[in-house]
Amino acid sequence: MLKRHLFLLLACLATLTAPASAAGPALTASNAPPVSLAAAYQQVSSWAVGVYLFVPGEEEPRVGAGFLLDDQGAIATVAHLFGSDQQILVAMPDKRLLAATLEGLDASADIALLRVSPPPKVRPVFAQAQSVHVADWVLAVGEPFGLERSAAAGIVSGKDRHFVDDGELLFIQSDVALNPGNSGGPLLDARGAIVGMNARTIVGPVGTPGASLAIPIDIVRQLVGELRKDRPAPARPRLGAQFDDVPPLTAWAAGRGDVNGALIVSVPHGTLAERLQLRAGDIVTLMNGHTVTGSADLVHALLAWRDTADTRVVVQRAGHELVLRLE
Numbered sequence: 007m008l009k010r011h012l013f014l015l016l017a018c019l020a021t022l023t024a025p026a027s028a029a030g031p032a033l034t035a036s037n038a039p040p041v042s043l044a045a046a047y048q049q050v051s052s053w054a055v056g057v058y059l060f061v062p063g064e065e066e067p068r069v070g071a072g073f074l075l076d077d078q079g080a081i082a083t084v085a086h087l088f089g090s091d092q093q094i095l096v097a098m099p100d101k102r103l104l105a106a107t108l109e110g111l112d113a114s115a116d117i118a119l120l121r122v123s124p125p126p127k128v129r130p131v132f133a134q135a136q137s138v139h140v141a142d143w144v145l146a147v148g149e150p151f152g153l154e155r156s157a158a159a160g161i162v163s164g165k166d167r168h169f170v171d172d173g174e175l176l177f178i179q180s181d182v183a184l185n186p187g188n189s190g191g192p193l194l195d196a197r198g199a200i201v202g203m204n205a206r207t208i209v210g211p212v213g214t215p216g217a218s219l220a221i222p223i224d225i226v227r228q229l230v231g232e233l234r235k236d237r238p239a240p241a242r243p244r245l246g247a248q249f250d251d252v253p254p255l256t257a258w259a260a261g262r263g264d265v266n267g268a269l270i271v272s273v274p275h276g277t278l279a280e281r282l283q284l285r286a287g288d289i290v291t292l293m294n295g296h297t298v299t300g301s302a303d304l305v306h307a308l309l310a311w312r313d314t315a316d317t318r319v320v321v322q323r324a325g326h327e328l329v330l331r332l333e
Contacts, residue, residue: 043145050200070087071083093105110234144182160181181218245277245279250301266299290320
Protein backbone atom coordinates (compact mmCIF):
# COMPACT_ATOMS: atom_id res chain seq x y z
CA MET A 7 0.00 0.00 0.00
CA LEU A 8 2.83 2.41 0.88
CA LYS A 9 4.54 1.71 -2.45
CA ARG A 10 1.28 2.37 -4.29
CA HIS A 11 0.85 5.77 -2.57
CA LEU A 12 4.46 6.65 -3.31
CA PHE A 13 3.94 5.79 -6.98
CA LEU A 14 0.84 8.03 -7.18
CA LEU A 15 2.73 10.90 -5.52
CA LEU A 16 5.59 10.60 -8.01
CA ALA A 17 3.10 10.53 -10.89
CA CYS A 18 1.49 13.77 -9.65
CA LEU A 19 4.89 15.45 -9.31
CA ALA A 20 5.79 14.36 -12.83
CA THR A 21 2.59 15.96 -14.11
CA LEU A 22 3.33 19.22 -12.30
CA THR A 23 6.88 19.36 -13.63
CA ALA A 24 6.05 18.33 -17.21
CA PRO A 25 7.72 20.36 -19.98
CA ALA A 26 6.01 23.65 -20.81
CA SER A 27 5.32 22.43 -24.34
CA ALA A 28 2.99 19.80 -22.93
CA ALA A 29 0.84 22.39 -21.17
CA GLY A 30 1.07 25.24 -23.68
CA PRO A 31 3.54 27.46 -25.53
CA ALA A 32 6.52 28.65 -23.54
CA LEU A 33 7.78 32.22 -23.57
CA THR A 34 10.74 32.67 -25.88
CA ALA A 35 13.35 35.39 -26.01
CA SER A 36 11.41 37.12 -28.78
CA ASN A 37 8.06 37.34 -27.00
CA ALA A 38 9.07 37.49 -23.34
CA PRO A 39 8.21 40.71 -21.45
CA PRO A 40 11.28 42.93 -21.08
CA VAL A 41 13.02 42.73 -17.73
CA SER A 42 13.78 46.43 -17.98
CA LEU A 43 13.11 49.33 -20.33
CA ALA A 44 16.29 51.11 -19.23
CA ALA A 45 17.96 50.54 -22.61
CA ALA A 46 14.97 52.07 -24.40
CA TYR A 47 15.08 55.07 -22.07
CA GLN A 48 18.81 55.47 -22.62
CA GLN A 49 18.22 55.40 -26.39
CA VAL A 50 15.77 58.31 -26.24
CA SER A 51 17.89 60.35 -23.84
CA SER A 52 19.49 62.16 -26.80
CA TRP A 53 16.19 63.01 -28.53
CA ALA A 54 13.57 63.87 -25.89
CA VAL A 55 13.21 67.53 -24.87
CA GLY A 56 11.14 69.66 -22.54
CA VAL A 57 9.08 72.53 -23.96
CA TYR A 58 8.42 75.62 -21.81
CA LEU A 59 6.18 78.46 -22.97
CA PHE A 60 6.15 81.81 -21.21
CA VAL A 61 2.86 83.51 -22.06
CA PRO A 62 2.22 87.15 -21.10
CA GLY A 63 -0.24 87.37 -18.21
CA GLU A 64 0.37 83.81 -17.01
CA GLU A 65 2.41 83.42 -13.81
CA GLU A 66 3.70 79.92 -14.55
CA PRO A 67 5.08 78.63 -17.85
CA ARG A 68 3.13 76.10 -19.83
CA VAL A 69 5.03 72.82 -19.76
CA GLY A 70 5.07 70.17 -22.43
CA ALA A 71 7.48 67.81 -24.11
CA GLY A 72 8.80 67.11 -27.58
CA PHE A 73 11.43 65.22 -29.52
CA LEU A 74 13.97 65.86 -32.23
CA LEU A 75 13.00 64.90 -35.76
CA ASP A 76 16.42 65.22 -37.40
CA ASP A 77 19.89 66.69 -36.93
CA GLN A 78 18.79 70.10 -38.28
CA GLY A 79 17.05 71.31 -35.10
CA ALA A 80 13.45 70.36 -36.01
CA ILE A 81 11.32 69.37 -33.00
CA ALA A 82 7.81 67.90 -32.91
CA THR A 83 5.37 68.75 -30.13
CA VAL A 84 1.64 69.34 -29.61
CA ALA A 85 -0.16 72.43 -30.88
CA HIS A 86 -2.47 72.89 -27.90
CA LEU A 87 0.38 74.31 -25.81
CA PHE A 88 0.64 77.47 -27.87
CA GLY A 89 -1.09 80.83 -27.57
CA SER A 90 -0.94 83.94 -29.72
CA ASP A 91 2.26 85.33 -28.22
CA GLN A 92 4.86 83.52 -26.15
CA GLN A 93 8.53 82.94 -25.56
CA ILE A 94 9.51 79.33 -26.22
CA LEU A 95 12.40 77.63 -24.46
CA VAL A 96 13.46 74.06 -25.07
CA ALA A 97 15.29 72.01 -22.43
CA MET A 98 17.80 69.98 -24.41
CA PRO A 99 19.10 66.53 -23.37
CA ASP A 100 22.45 68.06 -22.38
CA LYS A 101 20.66 70.46 -19.93
CA ARG A 102 21.02 73.52 -22.19
CA LEU A 103 18.06 75.85 -22.55
CA LEU A 104 17.64 77.04 -26.15
CA ALA A 105 15.22 79.60 -27.54
CA ALA A 106 12.95 78.01 -30.14
CA THR A 107 10.88 79.39 -32.98
CA LEU A 108 7.46 78.10 -33.95
CA GLU A 109 7.87 77.12 -37.61
CA GLY A 110 4.41 75.71 -38.21
CA LEU A 111 1.26 74.58 -36.46
CA ASP A 112 -1.69 72.37 -37.41
CA ALA A 113 -4.35 72.99 -34.76
CA SER A 114 -6.79 70.42 -36.19
CA ALA A 115 -4.17 67.66 -35.89
CA ASP A 116 -2.66 69.08 -32.64
CA ILE A 117 0.86 69.04 -34.13
CA ALA A 118 3.43 71.83 -34.00
CA LEU A 119 6.92 72.15 -35.46
CA LEU A 120 9.64 73.99 -33.54
CA ARG A 121 13.21 74.75 -34.55
CA VAL A 122 16.28 75.38 -32.40
CA SER A 123 19.77 76.60 -33.24
CA PRO A 124 22.48 75.44 -33.06
CA PRO A 125 21.00 72.06 -33.93
CA PRO A 126 22.19 69.01 -31.95
CA LYS A 127 23.88 66.58 -34.29
CA VAL A 128 21.86 63.49 -33.41
CA ARG A 129 19.44 61.48 -35.50
CA PRO A 130 16.47 59.84 -33.78
CA VAL A 131 15.36 56.31 -34.62
CA PHE A 132 11.77 55.86 -35.81
CA ALA A 133 9.72 52.71 -36.10
CA GLN A 134 6.69 52.15 -38.30
CA ALA A 135 3.61 52.65 -36.15
CA GLN A 136 2.17 49.46 -37.64
CA SER A 137 5.08 47.52 -36.14
CA VAL A 138 3.59 47.85 -32.66
CA HIS A 139 0.87 45.41 -31.65
CA VAL A 140 -1.77 45.32 -28.95
CA ALA A 141 -0.17 44.21 -25.64
CA ASP A 142 3.34 45.33 -26.72
CA TRP A 143 5.31 47.27 -24.11
CA VAL A 144 5.70 51.01 -24.70
CA LEU A 145 7.51 53.81 -22.87
CA ALA A 146 6.62 57.50 -22.61
CA VAL A 147 9.15 60.23 -21.76
CA GLY A 148 8.11 63.76 -20.84
CA GLU A 149 7.93 66.50 -18.24
CA PRO A 150 4.85 65.62 -16.09
CA PHE A 151 4.18 68.44 -13.60
CA GLY A 152 7.57 69.86 -14.63
CA LEU A 153 9.48 66.76 -13.45
CA GLU A 154 12.05 66.65 -16.22
CA ARG A 155 12.69 63.59 -18.34
CA SER A 156 10.29 61.33 -16.47
CA ALA A 157 9.52 57.87 -17.80
CA ALA A 158 6.24 55.94 -17.65
CA ALA A 159 5.61 52.48 -19.08
CA GLY A 160 2.60 50.41 -20.07
CA ILE A 161 1.20 48.35 -22.91
CA VAL A 162 -0.58 49.14 -26.16
CA SER A 163 -4.31 48.83 -25.54
CA GLY A 164 -5.56 49.50 -29.06
CA LYS A 165 -4.54 50.82 -32.46
CA ASP A 166 -6.08 52.99 -35.18
CA ARG A 167 -8.47 54.65 -32.73
CA HIS A 168 -10.55 57.34 -34.41
CA PHE A 169 -12.81 59.93 -32.77
CA VAL A 170 -15.48 61.98 -34.52
CA ASP A 171 -14.11 65.33 -33.38
CA ASP A 172 -10.57 64.54 -34.54
CA GLY A 173 -11.29 64.36 -38.26
CA GLU A 174 -8.35 62.99 -40.26
CA LEU A 175 -6.39 61.66 -37.30
CA LEU A 176 -5.77 58.30 -35.63
CA PHE A 177 -4.35 57.32 -32.25
CA ILE A 178 -2.44 54.55 -30.53
CA GLN A 179 -4.22 53.78 -27.25
CA SER A 180 -2.16 52.68 -24.25
CA ASP A 181 -2.44 52.41 -20.48
CA VAL A 182 0.70 54.51 -19.96
CA ALA A 183 0.10 57.10 -17.21
CA LEU A 184 0.22 60.50 -18.95
CA ASN A 185 -0.01 63.72 -16.95
CA PRO A 186 0.18 67.45 -17.74
CA GLY A 187 3.66 67.96 -19.20
CA ASN A 188 3.72 64.64 -21.10
CA SER A 189 1.93 66.06 -24.13
CA GLY A 190 4.19 66.18 -27.18
CA GLY A 191 6.72 63.71 -25.82
CA PRO A 192 7.73 60.50 -27.60
CA LEU A 193 6.11 57.10 -27.23
CA LEU A 194 8.75 54.38 -27.68
CA ASP A 195 8.68 50.69 -28.35
CA ALA A 196 10.69 48.28 -26.19
CA ARG A 197 13.77 48.81 -28.40
CA GLY A 198 13.67 52.58 -27.89
CA ALA A 199 12.44 53.57 -31.37
CA ILE A 200 9.79 56.31 -31.58
CA VAL A 201 6.36 54.95 -32.55
CA GLY A 202 4.18 57.92 -31.64
CA MET A 203 3.76 61.35 -30.06
CA ASN A 204 1.83 61.46 -26.79
CA ALA A 205 -1.16 63.75 -27.16
CA ARG A 206 -3.73 63.41 -24.39
CA THR A 207 -5.62 61.22 -21.95
CA ILE A 208 -9.30 60.33 -21.84
CA VAL A 209 -10.19 60.68 -18.17
CA GLY A 210 -12.62 58.16 -16.73
CA PRO A 211 -15.61 59.00 -14.51
CA VAL A 212 -14.92 60.41 -11.02
CA GLY A 213 -11.22 60.70 -11.79
CA THR A 214 -10.58 57.03 -12.53
CA PRO A 215 -7.58 56.27 -14.77
CA GLY A 216 -8.40 56.70 -18.44
CA ALA A 217 -6.91 55.77 -21.80
CA SER A 218 -3.80 57.52 -23.06
CA LEU A 219 -3.60 58.48 -26.73
CA ALA A 220 -0.58 58.99 -28.98
CA ILE A 221 -0.51 60.09 -32.63
CA PRO A 222 1.29 57.43 -34.73
CA ILE A 223 4.73 58.59 -35.77
CA ASP A 224 3.97 58.00 -39.49
CA ILE A 225 1.19 60.58 -39.30
CA VAL A 226 3.32 62.98 -37.22
CA ARG A 227 6.12 62.91 -39.75
CA GLN A 228 3.74 63.34 -42.69
CA LEU A 229 1.97 66.33 -41.14
CA VAL A 230 5.23 67.91 -39.95
CA GLY A 231 6.45 67.64 -43.54
CA GLU A 232 3.52 69.84 -44.55
CA LEU A 233 4.62 72.47 -42.00
CA ARG A 234 8.31 72.67 -42.88
CA LYS A 235 9.43 75.91 -44.51
CA ASP A 236 12.59 74.41 -45.99
CA ARG A 237 10.86 71.60 -47.91
CA PRO A 238 7.09 71.70 -47.41
CA ALA A 239 5.08 68.73 -48.59
CA PRO A 240 2.26 69.39 -51.07
CA ALA A 241 -0.88 70.55 -49.31
CA ARG A 242 -3.51 67.84 -48.95
CA PRO A 243 -7.18 68.38 -49.70
CA ARG A 244 -9.29 68.35 -46.53
CA LEU A 245 -12.65 66.61 -46.68
CA GLY A 246 -14.09 68.59 -43.78
CA ALA A 247 -16.79 66.05 -42.85
CA GLN A 248 -17.17 64.39 -39.46
CA PHE A 249 -17.31 60.60 -39.62
CA ASP A 250 -17.26 57.53 -37.39
CA ASP A 251 -17.52 53.74 -37.48
CA VAL A 252 -20.94 52.40 -38.43
CA PRO A 253 -22.84 51.66 -35.21
CA PRO A 254 -24.43 48.17 -35.20
CA LEU A 255 -27.94 49.65 -34.77
CA THR A 256 -27.45 51.87 -37.83
CA ALA A 257 -26.41 48.85 -39.88
CA TRP A 258 -29.43 46.95 -38.59
CA ALA A 259 -31.75 49.84 -39.44
CA ALA A 260 -30.31 49.82 -42.96
CA GLY A 261 -31.55 46.26 -43.29
CA ARG A 262 -28.12 44.65 -42.97
CA GLY A 263 -26.17 43.44 -40.00
CA ASP A 264 -22.86 43.34 -41.83
CA VAL A 265 -22.48 46.88 -43.20
CA ASN A 266 -18.87 48.00 -43.19
CA GLY A 267 -17.71 51.51 -43.90
CA ALA A 268 -17.39 54.97 -42.38
CA LEU A 269 -20.58 56.74 -41.34
CA ILE A 270 -20.76 60.43 -42.30
CA VAL A 271 -21.97 62.26 -39.18
CA SER A 272 -22.07 65.85 -40.46
CA VAL A 273 -21.17 67.84 -43.58
CA PRO A 274 -20.31 71.47 -42.75
CA HIS A 275 -21.14 74.16 -45.28
CA GLY A 276 -18.33 75.17 -47.64
CA THR A 277 -16.32 71.96 -47.33
CA LEU A 278 -15.11 69.58 -50.02
CA ALA A 279 -17.49 67.04 -48.51
CA GLU A 280 -20.37 69.33 -49.45
CA ARG A 281 -18.99 69.71 -52.99
CA LEU A 282 -18.87 65.91 -53.21
CA GLN A 283 -22.56 65.95 -52.22
CA LEU A 284 -21.94 63.76 -49.22
CA ARG A 285 -24.79 63.71 -46.73
CA ALA A 286 -25.09 62.89 -43.06
CA GLY A 287 -26.04 59.22 -42.86
CA ASP A 288 -24.04 58.18 -45.92
CA ILE A 289 -21.79 55.15 -45.42
CA VAL A 290 -18.50 55.46 -47.32
CA THR A 291 -17.24 52.10 -48.59
CA LEU A 292 -14.60 53.15 -51.14
CA MET A 293 -12.49 56.26 -51.75
CA ASN A 294 -10.10 56.62 -54.67
CA GLY A 295 -9.53 52.88 -54.82
CA HIS A 296 -9.09 52.48 -51.05
CA THR A 297 -11.54 50.01 -49.50
CA VAL A 298 -13.19 51.56 -46.44
CA THR A 299 -14.36 49.12 -43.77
CA GLY A 300 -14.29 51.62 -40.91
CA SER A 301 -13.35 55.15 -39.95
CA ALA A 302 -9.64 54.27 -39.67
CA ASP A 303 -9.59 53.16 -43.32
CA LEU A 304 -11.16 56.46 -44.37
CA VAL A 305 -8.47 58.37 -42.41
CA HIS A 306 -5.74 56.45 -44.27
CA ALA A 307 -7.45 57.20 -47.59
CA LEU A 308 -7.69 60.91 -46.74
CA LEU A 309 -4.03 61.07 -45.67
CA ALA A 310 -3.08 59.60 -49.05
CA TRP A 311 -5.32 62.07 -50.93
CA ARG A 312 -3.28 64.50 -53.02
CA ASP A 313 -5.37 65.74 -55.95
CA THR A 314 -9.07 66.55 -56.06
CA ALA A 315 -9.23 65.79 -59.78
CA ASP A 316 -10.94 62.46 -60.48
CA THR A 317 -11.84 62.05 -56.81
CA ARG A 318 -14.29 59.14 -56.55
CA VAL A 319 -16.19 58.11 -53.44
CA VAL A 320 -18.61 55.20 -53.22
CA VAL A 321 -21.35 55.42 -50.58
CA GLN A 322 -24.41 53.53 -49.46
CA ARG A 323 -27.42 55.81 -49.10
CA ALA A 324 -30.94 54.66 -48.25
CA GLY A 325 -30.13 51.13 -49.39
CA HIS A 326 -28.60 52.19 -52.71
CA GLU A 327 -24.96 52.40 -53.82
CA LEU A 328 -23.95 55.75 -55.27
CA VAL A 329 -20.71 56.94 -56.87
CA LEU A 330 -19.87 60.55 -56.01
CA ARG A 331 -17.31 62.59 -57.92
CA LEU A 332 -15.77 66.00 -57.42
CA GLU A 333 -16.72 68.31 -60.27
